[in-house]
Amino acid sequence: MISQPYHLYVERSNASSxxxxxxxxxxxxxxxxxxxxxxxxxxxxxxGQSMVHHFGREEEAVQLFLDLLRQKRKRGYRPxxxxxx
Numbered sequence: 001m002i003s004q005p006y007h008l009y010v011e012r013s014n015a016s017s018x019x020x021x022x023x024x025x026x027x028x029x030x031x032x033x034x035x036x037x038x039x040x041x042x043x044x045x046x047x048g049q050s051m052v053h054h055f056g057r058e059e060e061a062v063q064l065f066l067d068l069l070r071q072k073r074k075r076g077y078r079p080x081x082x083x084x085x
Contacts, residue, residue, distance in 0.1 A: 010077035020044040
């Protein structure tokens, strides 16, 4: 059981270099009770790539979530007002 929801969607754009990227993460429980960190990234408007990390404890998933968030913020990714559909 996840104690609180963890969802993130950030974007990084630079028109002069034709760059438009997104990065999304969420922490969820799977059917077996494991905690999973779901990551998805790519060019805005595409399906992109994805990766799933499995953890035995929520704290481990939260630690990786926060570490990745710090890395993305340093690279210039910023939150968007609303999540795309």
